[in-house]
Amino acid sequence: MKIEFQGAALTTTGSRHLLHIEDKTILLDCGLYQGRRKESYEKNKNFPFDPSRITALLLSHAHIDHCGNIPNLVKNGFTGPAYCTTATLDLCSALLRDSAHIQEKDVEYLNKKLARKKEKPVEPLYTMEDAERCLYNFHGVYYHNTINVLENVTATFLDAGHILGSALTAIDVKNGDGKGHRILFTGDLGRKDMPILRNPEIPSGVNTLIMESTYGNRVHGDIRLSEEKLGKIINKIYARKGKIIVPAFSVGRTQELVYCIKRLMDGRQIPRIPVYVDSPLSVNVTEIFRQHYECYDAPTRDLFLQGEDPFGFCCITYIRKVEESKELNDMQDPCIIISASGMCEAGRILHHLKNNIENPRNLILVVGFMSSETLGRKIVERAPVVRIFGEPYNLRAEVEILNEFSAHADSNDLVGFVHALNKEGDLRRIFIVHGEEPQCTALGNRIKADFKGDVFIPKTGDIFPID
Numbered sequence: 001m002k003i004e005f006q007g008a009a010l011t012t013t014g015s016r017h018l019l020h021i022e023d024k025t026i027l028l029d030c031g032l033y034q035g036r037r038k039e040s041y042e043k044n045k046n047f048p049f050d051p052s053r054i055t056a057l058l059l060s061h062a063h064i065d066h067c068g069n070i071p072n073l074v075k076n077g078f079t080g081p082a083y084c085t086t087a088t089l090d091l092c093s094a095l096l097r098d099s100a101h102i103q104e105k106d107v108e109y110l111n112k113k114l115a116r117k118k119e120k121p122v123e124p125l126y127t128m129e130d131a132e133r134c135l136y137n138f139h140g141v142y143y144h145n146t147i148n149v150l151e152n153v154t155a156t157f158l159d160a161g162h163i164l165g166s167a168l169t170a171i172d173v174k175n176g177d178g179k180g181h182r183i184l185f186t187g188d189l190g191r192k193d194m195p196i197l198r199n200p201e202i203p204s205g206v207n208t209l210i211m212e213s214t215y216g217n218r219v220h221g222d223i224r225l226s227e228e229k230l231g232k233i234i235n236k237i238y239a240r241k242g243k244i245i246v247p248a249f250s251v252g253r254t255q256e257l258v259y260c261i262k263r264l265m266d267g268r269q270i271p272r273i274p275v276y277v278d279s280p281l282s283v284n285v286t287e288i289f290r291q292h293y294e295c296y297d298a299p300t301r302d303l304f305l306q307g308e309d310p311f312g313f314c315c316i317t318y319i320r321k322v323e324e325s326k327e328l329n330d331m332q333d334p335c336i337i338i339s340a341s342g343m344c345e346a347g348r349i350l351h352h353l354k355n356n357i358e359n360p361r362n363l364i365l366v367v368g369f370m371s372s373e374t375l376g377r378k379i380v381e382r383a384p385v386v387r388i389f390g391e392p393y394n395l396r397a398e399v400e401i402l403n404e405f406s407a408h409a410d411s412n413d414l415v416g417f418v419h420a421l422n423k424e425g426d427l428r429r430i431f432i433v434h435g436e437e438p439q440c441t442a443l444g445n446r447i448k449a450d451f452k453g454d455v456f457i458p459k460t461g462d463i464f465p466i467d
């Protein structure tokens, strides 16, 4: 048996690892590589292996850097089953279509530019048709149900506590001598006490661990304080009759915020301020959250069983139509507008920022990671002037950062996870993936301090024998 690393090695995108067992290959995740446009296009288009030779795909969760290249995998000859949890399947159905739409629009824009230079047009990485076609290969499985992946190989999805449907994938391989080997792939590891989701599980008997390290060198704020802090911010802005503008990712962050606002309102800790979720994808994804109560933690499930909608309350409006979105521009009263994209690079959030960024009564609430070079990052750095749709705007609104909402385990969580997993001393080796180099190295060094087995930080293309 061998493990080959073909993505998210010393970087955080393009999650893709291959498990070679005799003459069969299992692919763990098939994410999109995200980075500079031309380089990512080539990397995503050309597979370093033959997709038709992959027997099965095990998918950890629906974030696009983990699932976003499945349409292309199927287009290039993969015919096997793609297993994931039932919630991941439904989220993929919405997100892969959305991704195809983005790919098609991007190429349309690029081809106009190429035509002016009399250069050859390019094709989208995949089309809407490809995205819809690949969904035929998906098989949704409930947590804890065992899947027969190959003869002598089974897989089980366990709670990862990262986003709705996210899973730790436990793969059990029976050897010829009757002994077994258990491999655990974390996908993205979440945190304890996240709103809505259950805590990450700790499976027993793991021998080989493939672990993410996005925040391998950072420690987050206490998630239990996030709701209290959010309440204080809302009260402050309500008192001065301002608006709160929140750029948020459609999957996870939007629903967590809505859920926390509902709890604060139910507990009368904040006034009945109108809340608008203004993004068609966020509205669709929230609908999927409503359908998958089997993924909820106890408090959210209790609420649901009492007949309450965790994502609905008196003052919330979900907006799909452009006209309704535009009507928000004329509103003068205090309100909260949650909109995508999360890094302020595209989408309706740009209109809301444009209309509200110059008023010092307003507040821009940052709840997610902002990559360098994005408008979101410039807002985080409080640049005095920012450009929106090519025009300069003075950043006069207040900016508040609530990083307690991160959906990734931090350095302490990751080290704690390894300790808990190795309680019985079964763990022999750890592969650290899905992190930039400083994060991987820092985490590796912390783990090596008291772990007796091997710790590897693989590079793209590395292959390791496993016994």
Ligand SMILES: [Zn+2]
Pocket (backbone or CB within 6 Å): 061, 063, 162, 188
């Ligand atoms: Zn993720």
